[in-house]
Amino acid sequence: MLFRTLILTAVVALLSITANADQAEIQSAISAGPASLTKNATIMRWNGKVLRQGTNGWTCLPDMPGNGGIDPWCVDASWQNLLDAVTNKKTPSYKKLGIAYMLAGDAPISNITPAGKKQDGDWVEGLKAHLMVLVPDHAMFDNISTNPNNGGPWIMWPKTPYAHVMIPIDSYPSK
Numbered sequence: 001m002l003f004r005t006l007i008l009t010a011v012v013a014l015l016s017i018t019a020n021a022d023q024a025e026i027q028s029a030i031s032a033g034p035a036s037l038t039k040n041a042t043i044m045r046w047n048g049k050v051l052r053q054g055t056n057g058w059t060c061l062p063d064m065p066g067n068g069g070i071d072p073w074c075v076d077a078s079w080q081n082l083l084d085a086v087t088n089k090k091t092p093s094y095k096k097l098g099i100a101y102m103l104a105g106d107a108p109i110s111n112i113t114p115a116g117k118k119q120d121g122d123w124v125e126g127l128k129a130h131l132m133v134l135v136p137d138h139a140m141f142d143n144i145s146t147n148p149n150n151g152g153p154w155i156m157w158p159k160t161p162y163a164h165v166m167i168p169i170d171s172y173p174s175k
């Protein structure tokens with residue numbers, strides 16, 4: 001009986017934790033990718049707290065508030081490594097091609113470096129749905145433009161360890 005009560009208490013506690021999890025954050029996170037992918041993805045806050053454990057190796061993160069745009073992400077392991085490297089200002093160590101989805105858009109950002117300022121130029125603003133690809137060997141980027149306004153794919157943060165291919169799905173620039 002005591003055991004059953006304990007189980008019940010645990011179930012009720014789990015249910016209330018789930019109910020209390022920020023549904024808005026989960027909705028935001030899954031808006032970054034296709035439903036076929038997000039339905040089995042881990043949902044994680046930017047502080048690393050897992051809101052929902054996934055099974056398919058993908059991680060979706062909600063919009064980061066206060067940065068002037070809507071920018072939820074869905075990332076694979078290589079991109080998680082890159083995000084961690086950018087956040088902690090270290091060199092990324094991913095060894096495999098990486099893919100990230102940002103189907104809900106992005107916040108304004110410098111194309112020069114992660115910490116770049118608008119006045120330095122190459123500012124990317126109003127970017128909607130896009131994909132991002134990481135390749136460990138940056139020599140393979142040589143055939144892709146570094147101009148974010150060329151209308152097609154381009155290299156973001158080209159001269160840094162954080163270089164990646166930006167692939168617009170919605171038109172960019174929009175006009």
Ligand SMILES: [Cu+2]
Nearest residue numbers: 132156164166
């Ligand atoms: Cu990018």
